[in-house]
Amino acid sequence: MTTLHQLLLLLGLFVVPLILLMSGHRIKRSSSARQRLFWGAVTGHIVALLLALGASLWPPTGWLPTDTWRGALGVWSLVVLPIVGALVAFLGTRRTTS
Amino acid sequence: MTDPNTPHRRRWTRWAFYSHLWLGVVATLALASISVTGVLLNHKRGLGLMPDVPHETDAPLASSLSLDDLALRAFRAVPAEARPGWNEADGVKPGLIDRMDVRPRDGFVKVRFRDRDNTEATVDLATGKVLHVGPRNDVFLEKLHSGEIFGDGFILLSDVAAVALAVTLITGYWLWLSPRLIRGRETGVK
Structure with missing residues (x-):
């Protein structure tokens, strides 16, 4: 595992949920767009958690730098999918309101 | 009687609530991973993650081959990916071996290599016969x-x-107990 992967793992494992938790404070009182952003990011992170868990366990052999899909699902997804989820939800809101 | 709903208790309950919430969310994936791998490790034999090599021996330990000889037989038996860059002429390269686990009661030695699959060769101590070669998935887990x-x-x-x-x-536990304690005391006061 490269240093970048280690950093991304820590970011996705601890920093992203912390940010989500902080942004979820009094979410019901915030605007509809912000609520959508929040729930999109939460959904993205939950999906990423499941993917990362699966990718880390299967196959039960060591990680190699050449394991592209494993790196994508096990490390990158934890950071990228919450952003994708938030964007998808935000764009969905814009389309609905316009 | 003292008021059960004191500021001190309220502060502690508030702290307990937020610690429970924040730590629960932040540690979710780490705990899920530890739980799943823990269950898999508990059943590693049944799930085939660890090879079970049944072997009985009457040979005395004194008749065992040398560690070097046993390791060399393991080197020959494992796939080339488990021992990259090794040639017969090199002899045993200790750097490629993770460990050698000698089981005198079972009459074999497990030679584990330092490759991605944690390949392991089980070799008979007395005859040098290779009993099993395969990955040790439980080591990864x-x-x-x-x-x-x-x-x-x-x-x-x-x-x-x-x-x-x-x-x-x-x-x-505190968040579950605290309201019950307060309710119990209030009932007692009445």
């Missing part, structure tokens, strides 16, 4: 369970998760 797989220092990750779990259990 053990490293994932401890966090060691992600690099040096990541073992602290499982420590953090364990502490988070303990704090979450204590605070969860």
